[in-house]
Amino acid sequence: MTSTNISDDLIINLExxxxxxxxxLTPPPNVMAKLIIEEVNKTKLKDKxxxxxxxxxxxxxxKNIDPKISRAYLTSDLKGKxxxxxxxxxxxxxxxxxxxxxxxxxxTLGGKxxxxxxxxxxxxxxxxxxxxxxxxxxxxxxxxxEMLRMxxxxxxxxxxxxPLKLKKLCEKENISWF
Numbered sequence: 001m002t003s004t005n006i007s008d009d010l011i012i013n014l015e016x017x018x019x020x021x022x023x024x025l026t027p028p029p030n031v032m033a034k035l036i037i038e039e040v041n042k043t044k045l046k047d048k049x050x051x052x053x054x055x056x057x058x059x060x061x062x063k064n065i066d067p068k069i070s071r072a073y074l075t076s077d078l079k080g081k082x083x084x085x086x087x088x089x090x091x092x093x094x095x096x097x098x099x100x101x102x103x104x105x106x107x108t109l110g111g112k113x114x115x116x117x118x119x120x121x122x123x124x125x126x127x128x129x130x131x132x133x134x135x136x137x138x139x140x141x142x143x144x145x146e147m148l149r150m151x152x153x154x155x156x157x158x159x160x161x162x163p164l165k166l167k168k169l170c171e172k173e174n175i176s177w178f
Contacts, residue, residue: 010045010048011048011049011050012045012048012049012050013050013052013072013115013137013159014036014040014049014050014051014052015052015053015074016032016033016036016051016052016053016055016058017053018032018053018055018057018058019055020055020057020088020090021088029055029057029058029060029061030061030064032058032061033058033061033062033064033065034061034065036051037062037065037066037069049070050070050071050072050112050113051069051070051071051072052071052072052073052074052113052115053073053074054074054075054076054088055088055090056073056088056089056090056092056109057090059071059073059090059109059111060090060109063109063110067110070112070113071109071110071111071112072111072112072113072114072115072137073102073106073109073111073113073114073115074115074116074139075102075114075115075116075117075120076116076117076120077117077119077120089105092105092109102114102116103125103128103129103131103132103134103136104128104132106132106134107132107133107134111134112134112135113134113135113136113137113156113157114129114134114135114136114137115136115137115138115139115159116136116138116139117138117139118138118139118140118141118146118150121136121138121150121153121155122153123152123153123154126153126154126155127154130154135156135157136154136155136156136157137155137156137157137158137159138150138155138157138158138159139159139160140159140160140161141158141159141160141166142160142161142162142165144165144169147160147165147166147169148169148173151170151175151177
């Protein structure tokens with residue numbers, strides 16, 4: 001039997017798909033969190049996983065199970081869908097209409113990362129997040145010009161369908177980003 005060496009810098013983003021606006025599509029958040037954690041804990045990679053979700057209720061339940069488990073808070077369409085006491089945000093109150101306080105809220109909730117849509121991020125938002133000690137990993141960045149823009153903004157990670165494309169772009173542009 002061959003042993004597998006797991007890289008120290010490997011992080012697995014396990015995105016949990018659920019919805020707070022449609023009943024019976026998935027198990028309730030507490031059941032979903034328990035089931036997923038039990039399955040992941042059976043693996044050798046359990047310490048390499050960061051759990052992410054747009055449905056912050058699930059992330060709250062993961063925190064209730066074990067506050068040390070790494071959680072990343074996904075957001076999208078900050079101008080249109082993120083609103084005060086949104087069911088997606090586990091009904092958390094927001095006071096800033098431009099959602100600039102999201103990084104602070106995520107940090108307060110014990111989040112280890114913020115995963116915003118690439119369209120919702122700016123250098124200023126990255127700075128605010130970093131001021132809170134919160135890494136920013138943007139999604140889904142597939143075009144080279146967007147990859148370069150996100151690197152310029154100072155994001156910590158890029159979620160892409162084309163990781164080799166990103167790696168080759170960085171090599172071509174002599175960027176030692178990751």
